[in-house]
Amino acid sequence: MNINMPTNPPIAGRFAVRVPPYVMSIALGLLMLAVQKGGLYRPPNYGGFEPKFTQDAAVEIVHTGRTTMTYHPTGYSYLVALVYLLLPPLPLSMQFAQIASLPLVVWGVGRIAGSFGGAGCRNWGEWCAGLYYPFGYCATTFNSVYATFLFATLAIAALLPLLGLGEQAKRSLGRSLLVGFLLGIVACVRPNYSLLGVIFAVALWRSTRSLWEAVVRSVPIAAVSLGLLLAMTALNPPEPGQFVRGSQAMNGSLLKGTYEYTHTWWDWDWSWARSDPGYQDYRSHLDRIEAETGKPYTDPASQAVVAREAWKRILGLPGNTLKKMLISTVRVWILIPTQLHSMPVKVAIALQEFLLLGLALAGLVGLWGERGLFLLAAGVMLVPTVEHWFLHVEPRYSLPARGVELALAAVTVAGIWRRLRAPNASIESNAPSSPSRLATTPGTS
Numbered sequence: 001m002n003i004n005m006p007t008n009p010p011i012a013g014r015f016a017v018r019v020p021p022y023v024m025s026i027a028l029g030l031l032m033l034a035v036q037k038g039g040l041y042r043p044p045n046y047g048g049f050e051p052k053f054t055q056d057a058a059v060e061i062v063h064t065g066r067t068t069m070t071y072h073p074t075g076y077s078y079l080v081a082l083v084y085l086l087l088p089p090l091p092l093s094m095q096f097a098q099i100a101s102l103p104l105v106v107w108g109v110g111r112i113a114g115s116f117g118g119a120g121c122r123n124w125g126e127w128c129a130g131l132y133y134p135f136g137y138c139a140t141t142f143n144s145v146y147a148t149f150l151f152a153t154l155a156i157a158a159l160l161p162l163l164g165l166g167e168q169a170k171r172s173l174g175r176s177l178l179v180g181f182l183l184g185i186v187a188c189v190r191p192n193y194s195l196l197g198v199i200f201a202v203a204l205w206r207s208t209r210s211l212w213e214a215v216v217r218s219v220p221i222a223a224v225s226l227g228l229l230l231a232m233t234a235l236n237p238p239e240p241g242q243f244v245r246g247s248q249a250m251n252g253s254l255l256k257g258t259y260e261y262t263h264t265w266w267d268w269d270w271s272w273a274r275s276d277p278g279y280q281d282y283r284s285h286l287d288r289i290e291a292e293t294g295k296p297y298t299d300p301a302s303q304a305v306v307a308r309e310a311w312k313r314i315l316g317l318p319g320n321t322l323k324k325m326l327i328s329t330v331r332v333w334i335l336i337p338t339q340l341h342s343m344p345v346k347v348a349i350a351l352q353e354f355l356l357l358g359l360a361l362a363g364l365v366g367l368w369g370e371r372g373l374f375l376l377a378a379g380v381m382l383v384p385t386v387e388h389w390f391l392h393v394e395p396r397y398s399l400p401a402r403g404v405e406l407a408l409a410a411v412t413v414a415g416i417w418r419r420l421r422a423p424n425a426s427i428e429s430n431a432p433s434s435p436s437r438l439a440t441t442p443g444t445s
Helices: 011-036 049-064 075-084 091-100 102-117 119-131 133-139 144-162 173-189 191-208 211-235 248-257 277-293 300-316 318-331 343-365 372-387 395-421
Strands: none
Touching (some): 011 091, 011 102, 011 133, 091 133, 091 144, 102 133, 102 144, 102 395, 119 133, 119 395, 133 144, 133 395, 144 372, 173 191, 191 372, 248 300, 343 372, 372 395
């Protein structure tokens, strides 16, 4: 849906529309940080074993350039170490750095919305991004999910001009390298989101209608992103049972996921509900594995056993697996802040999330005839859903797809607003036969 709006409003008007969402994003982040009083990330345990691993790994990287101490893949620890080169080596420094990067999120979502719905939707996308609460919430957490989301959103925004035909949508080696660099950071922080590269390649193929053009534009992306991942792996060699150093958490999530809905059809914070029978069964299973190997389940000696037991349950209990897939498809899209105890607030957030998802799906339907755009948007939204068919569901891990979802919702809202203001005005359709729209849309060239 291409909304007809002036593309060159007066300077004062542009300032009034474009600047507030950028400022709002930072204000929201600082407000959430103040409410949390800096969060739980204080010495000596920095809020638990996961953030402590990240903290110790970042400090080690600052001093040696590599790390042997990490519970998650080392990419986020490298980003933290980069901040620690400039600011005090405390999680609060990284929290401030993440809040300072929120305008990049606003910019990226605005570009994506402008490409999906036309120039008039860019402002709507920026406002949606600036006001949407999880950005402020996740930007104040000492966790890799925000970094994954930030760089995934920027990678998608940078990719869009490569989709399409026409003189203004030519190949661009520099842009492909940029997309590869951004996607490479995503892969280093969360290797499972390397799947976005496959989505990018398919979208390029569908958009250009040429396998050769898709290959030419995709190969630099793949080379740079895989190069970054291999370089990180070379600096921090994985141990037996790990894909990259720190990836042992994925095997644990596979096994945990097989127990997540064994005794219930719903949960809000399952990983924190120690009284849940399914969680107790999962812990008992880990105890058996640790008794068998004589090592903690996170130890390389136990990793092969954890993975084997997880897949035995996934394939051997098809009914349980199908139940998990069904509930995960819904649950992963309800991004409720972890450890939130107010049930009315949880329900209110859930209703808001379903409304947002409904608006996004409506915007997705509007892209049906847009060649690669539809496949790109649908693929990005499906990645976290499909992954959590098998992994333990943590809704915050759907955040890397939120940039596309918000952009699609902004397109829908813009269309509704246009019809309400001028119900008889013509709304220009995005005909599939207009291959240069991506290149000519302001903000996507």
